[in-house]
Amino acid sequence: MIMIEKGCGNLKTVIGAKIRMERLKLNYSQEGLCKGICTVSYLSKIEQGQVEAGENIIQLLFQKLHINFHMDEEFVKEASQLIDNLYDELYSFEDMTLLLKELNERKEEYLNSPYLLDTLLFLESDSQQQGEELNPYASCMEQRQYEIYLYIQCLQGIDKSQELLHLNPNAYYTTHLGIMRCQRGQFVEALELLIRGCELCAKEGYVKGMLHAQTFLGNSYSGLNNNELMFRSYKVAARIAKSLKEVKIISEINYNIGSSLLEWNQVQQAKDYLEKCTYRSVLFYQKYAICLEKLGDYEQAKKTLQEGFLKLQQAIEESIEESKEESKEESKEESKVELKEESKGELKEELIEESNKESNKELKEELKEEADAESIEKAKEVLQAWLKMYEVVDYRLTHKDYINEAEYEEKLYDCMTYLKGLLPIGYVKFHIPYYIEVLEKKRRYKDIYRILKEFS
16 A cells, blocks of 8 residues: 555545546546546545555556656655645744745645645645635545635635634634735724734734734724724834834835825825835825825826836736746646647547547637736736726826816726725725715715715
8 A cells, every 4th residue: 555654634535636636637537547447436436535545556547647646755754844834834924935936846746746735725825816626625635724725715705714713713814814804894893803813823922913913903993994993003013013123014004004094184194104104115106196186286296196107017017027927837837738648649549539639628728828818917907906096196186177077077986996896995995085075066965875885
């Protein structure tokens, strides 16, 4: 039998998952793959992790699927350490960039090892993109794997928070589920999770977790228009950030305070906090331009807005280039699969019919083109969102009688509608007072209720 050291999980389920994954990737039917090796029903049980097949059967299936499964002691020891480190860093709120880079660089080895499911989970949680690849293997997962699987579903908008917290109500999951609630505008629910998360972080010694929890507590209190508690939470967060030398987070806290004060029309205070920002994002320039606009410095507001727009263009262009590079890497992986198909030679009679294979190849190419286009399209959508926000401010700066002009109302409504479907609710909420200003000026009071209901 194939033996592996403790800590790799249920090996039979991993092997079954790998066999099923490669069989589907290479377009085998179960009948075609198991011919001369085992029965179809037995292969089905292997794939579902229901039986512990003999080594000779597994090796024959691996050989037929061209799987080079890494099982040697040295590799397993090294892989075990990396995967355990990833779990430790995840739960400790640490930066996993270097570990994930190492995992990505050796992705092919890890996907052909007992750590297949862990690799898929960490790579998908890092990308935070919608995917179906993990779903068939949920029943094969160990608890810590299944927890990340549930967390990924939460990231994708499928609420599995209750089940996740029932399995593991730890500091990391509690805090991050609170962050998700905050980003979706569910501020009351967010407060409960974030307060509990902060307490757990303090109890377990996760200082960075406390920083995240306090920052988003500030965001949540801001969303609820609670000035006093917002300042209290941000003050604690800034104190922690200072002790950790997290200069960028201190800058982000000042930006958040400035944005909130601007939304509450405390313009001079908002400007003062924004000027404390040492890290100046694209949205900083938009908010600072609005401060200048409200204070009557229109020319400087225009210059600030233009400066931000140039920075925005540069950032999005870089993002699109990165998407193209990722698409090239994905294309290389597709080529490897095609080479495997070409190498089967004598096994052609066990594949599904040639016409079906060609049809599937065309489908793969179409799906790949759609995936590449989707990645670039996402960058374009973000660009469009920022552009719409900038255009609303620019219109006010270049049209003195903007409040009476139908075009301004159309731009504002279009911007809010677009933001609602793409970004966290706070982006839309920021624009509501400007729309109410227009409706009040035109004495369309019934429409104010409609707008509040539509965008709340």
